[in-house]
Amino acid sequence: MPLEPKTLGAALAEPLTLHTGLCRREAPAFQRALASGDEIVVACTQEKRLFTELAEQTPGAAEAGTVVRFVNIRETGGWSRDARSAMPKIAALLAAAHLPEPEPVPTVTYASQGRLLIVGPLDQAEGVATLLGDTLAVTIFSQRPGRTGGAQERRYPVMAGRIESLTGWLGAFKLTWSRTNAIDLDLCTRCNACVVACPEQAIGLDYQIDNDKCTSHRDCERACGVAGAIRFDRPAQSLDVAFDLVLDLGATPLIDWHAPPQGYFRLPGGMANADGLQTLLRLRELVGEFDKPKFFDYKQKLCAHSRNEVVGCNACVDVCSAHAISSDKARQRIVVNPNLCVGCGACTTVCPTGALGYIYPRAPEQGLRMRTLLSTYRQAGGKDATLLLHSDEGGQRLIGELGRAAQLGRAHGVPANVLPLALTHVASVGIDLWLSAIAFGASQVVVLAIGDEAPDYLAALRQQMDIAQALMNGLGYQGKHFTLVEASTSASLDAALGGLRDTRRTLPAQVARFAVAAEKRTTLELVLDHLMDHALALGSASGGSATALRSAPGGPASALAIPLPAGSPLGAITVDKDACTLCLACVGACPSGALLDNLNAPQLRLIEKNCVQCGLCETTCPENAIALVPRLLAAPERKQQVVLNEAKPWACVRCGKPFGTQKAIEAMLGRLVGHSMFQGEALERLKMCSDCRVIDLFSAPNEMKITDL
Template sequence: MTTTLICDCNKTMPLEPKTLGTALAESLPLHSSLCRREAASFQRAVQSGDDVVVACTQEKRLFAELAAQVPAATSPIRFVNIRETGGWSRDARSAMPKIAALLAAARLPEPDPVSTVRYVSQGRLLIVGPLDEAEKAAALVADSLDVTIFSQGAGAAGGAQERRWPVLAGRIDSLAGWLGAFRLQWTRDNPIDLDLCTRCNACVAACPEQAIGLDYQIDMAKCSAHRDCERACTAAGAIRFDRPPEAFDGDFDLVLDLGAAPQIDWHAPPQGYFHLPGGVAHPQGPQILLRLRDMDGEFEKPKFFDYNQKLCAHSRNEVVGCSACIDVCSAHAVSSAKERQRIVVNPHLCVGCGACTTVCPTGALGYAYPRAPDQGLKLRTLLSAYAGAGGRDAVLLLHSEEGGQALVAQLGRQAQLGKAQGVPANVIPVGLFHAASTGIDLWLSAVAFGASQVCVLVTGEEAPQYRAALQTQAALAQSLLHGLGYTGTHFRIVEAASVAALDGALGALRDTRPQVPDKVARFAVGGDKRSTLELALDHLTEAAPALRAQPDTPIAIPLPPGAPFGTVAVDKDKCTLCLACVGACPAGALQDNQNAPQLRFIEKNCVQCGLCETTCPERAISLVPRLLVAPERKQPVVLNEARPWSCIRCAKPFGTQKAIEAMLGKLAGHAMFQGEALERLKMCSDCRVIDLYSAQGEMKITDL
């Protein structure tokens, strides 16, 4: 059982409990102050033992405190925002179907937990940057963390005379790793050894060129090598101009980079790395320093991905085919291991954007937070409840749970104040961990489930390659629907970094009515991406307007390069039927025939990875991206065949006539293949061995 509690937030939302209750098959009393004077209703609900859905996210913390006050309160509590997403809008009175959909989705059970990735930090903090700023930052966190400074110049104020923390200097060769596992490699190439330097300033005073700053390193561009500083440092012995450069390395758990240019210049830097150009006065300085103070201990995050090497189209026999996941990852978490015929994902670097799973053509990489079946169930529940409550022309607005969710909430608040129109009644916001974590399998399924449009909100927080990938996916999905005869625009990437931009973009959707199937699909989204795509395409094809006039006429929908559907074109004049392409194909699209020299092809299986094209020694294969709407798409067809070559000794067929003749032509002039040796190439492997041993026996008899 589930108890749903709705509140009109001091009568600021025109909720209709009867309509909502009918849609959910549940009696829904209307509250106006559930978090205050009607809090007893909430406490009674959590005492019942039933699941509880609270239609308010603003007071989650307060409700948690109220639940803690109830003896033996065991009810799971879930929260859903119906206020900013629907109740506070110009269309609020028409938003009951959407609100019913949001409530229905909130009643779904929580997805199964995913495995986790563990980090262990001992609080060893490396601060890189000008010495004066590094020492300021160190003073603010040193009571919680073990600080080491890598000095990159004195800065405006220079270093303090008191040596409070270890200071390194030199040339950084590399800095890599993640929370709890950073490795710094550097070369000490300055005449002053900071481990021996006492900061007595004798060298600073002795240098006539002022080549030594208060970071106690010599600027070799200014130094004229008169060695006054070396003579002034005789007692300490910290300065030697004849000291050769030395290489060092060190391990750290955290990195605070105060340099103008970051040491790790990634859109999604590793966990535990923070960049504050200019020092602690940066606007985000206090927030990051507070985070650093709390990053000593053990931490976990979800393992966002699943990987199935059997489906991976990255590499075969050290030949690279698809590299879409590597190209799109902004966290540098995906790399190639082509000698192992696979990609490798570093779970410690993965930030959970899901873009790799979105662009993967085979489904070898799957998103696990949540998994596709859970996400598909949510979309189907939303759209079913929306339609059941009388909603029409549903638009799904997929947004991130960070920037996107905050922007949608701001839009709702601005609408309540009369400064914006708000989220339209037919637009259903759907929160994702990251905006790039879904692709055409779920988008096409959503249209099959009854959505008229799928929009993905990008707010500028995404990496540029993520936005490009989403645009490519949207164009591909739209090409498929247009090819099937559905009119209108079904897939959009909504770029909005402000409330006004989002309000305008959503307002433009109010009057759009793209064509969709007459019937709603009932299939369940599975864990296999290609299977889900096939189910969605089958449903969309059944009602395709393009097939109504000529139902028995095959349709070949041209698709852009890189699409995961298509055929291969084989140049029969070049193809020798060596079948190297069959061994390279990871999807079983290219097949041989054990009973005849044939190259066969099942178009449904082809993911257009290009391994066959790259592997073919004769350059006889080229890719043709398309979607064939015809029964033969799922059936094997013969791309090329040839007459078999028969062994000249036993007449057993082996190889093809074209391949053997080509081999004979290439080897005819070779010194190793003359006379009988050339004739043996015309024999099968068994006869070749027999003939060779027979010839050797005759030679021995002749010798006798």
């Protein structure tokens, strides 16, 4: 691949020496660098294993504390028809590789003793068990005999009956099942006497009775007199059994999730399945203790899920394909099971408040990587940067296949202006970082889905992209800035990347300099301020700069209300003033401080910047007077308190002190006027403040008096 050391060195502000045979004849140069103690970036992943071994074998390298990192510049840029113009991209990839490793995150530990449950046809289950029994403690749950039935020799414990549920994860599975058959497999010796004795041939070689065929002759029970395994009067029994691993051979999965728990494997058809050998190898390795990152961070005080057992935002619960998130309305929160979480990050992408944050890596670390890539690319002379977000496993593999196809002349390869950025999962990055990438100088953001993503994840990504695109277009930025590419082959990826060469996009005139914050809403505010400051639509509307228009009091706010699709984390609410009684239940329900009251007057106020469109106010309102309005208000009023409704206060009929609102008191009187408990003076007391109500109650001669106990 063509490389220009002077160009790359100038972009990175350090001299570079090009090694063309570093992994073989020039290996001593790598070993000399190890002794320096400096951080080393190897711009090739082809021989990562070799370089790692050299680092371990080189004397003094470990003592020097040399850190070695790897970055792929070959398949991502050097093997492409654009390779000669890819120096800005390669410089950007090298600069990003020099960044420090992300901060360590908490871990989740699994402990497995190797207790394996195999569920499926008995012949297949026993066949697989023979391949695993030397390493794992196997128990079989028989579902039908299969084509040949069980072996004559019983080598493994066998259960049969009706499975009620299977829950848990690696090291902590619980099978709940009912023994519903007359034959107890724990007592059965497989002598076949019952099979021979049954006149209806209702007993198969799984040694269970087919109750649809059985006519209750009881010949089998008499034949089993010695073992005593058959009893038709045995009551059904519910049992719980614990396992560390589950291998499901059945046609219908016991856990039908897109992201099943760690330790659960499906292999329909047994070893006839194409993934049979690989699955068995993985099972054999799962004995001991295992750690995985805790991918998320949860801040309950920011959560808009529920208030007073009323559900508002349910986005994270709905999107999770691992069933790791559940609702706890009583505690006004969601609950995330870290053992079930697979680290996709889709919950953090759809969370409007940032209550759920992705920490592997954290948002500031991702933001720094994006800004480094884009700024280095721009300083090296690159233009029209496209940021390609892909998974660090399947996406990385597909890009590698595309690079090889390009090197062989069968594809164009990754274009010179496309900067790949690997993520743990493509659903882990959302609107806050996408918009930040645009503010940092990217002309567009492309997310690569390779076909193994949950449908709900892709739907969530499309929804978030529609919101981000509507926001950009509403501010006057022309063209398409966000694209979800679905490609499962190198050919389809090549075609999709080739279709992105559209330069008719407009961008902010200046590149943003803010740092991505740990809080999602803070980052959103920073990027929105930048986009609005340089928005063409705002500048043209005022005949001047966007900043001048947004800071001018009394500006045309209605013209600057940009409608956004449903599900937007930005917006306002409308209040039906005729229906609203200013009970202010919505203020108590609002989790983000967007809705406020006024201590000095009956008012309902809104700070639109704080509104997350969770819907709790709409759901809580007893008068159904509130509706959500997803939008971006590009005007100063967005950050100010705006009065949505106000009313004349009701004055106490005894002392004249204002309390409540006239509309609320009149509505209460109208509803209670016919009630037997509120007649005469009792109804009149409802028109008094709390102090006067007590005084009047004590002074009434014919009323019940409250005495000290």
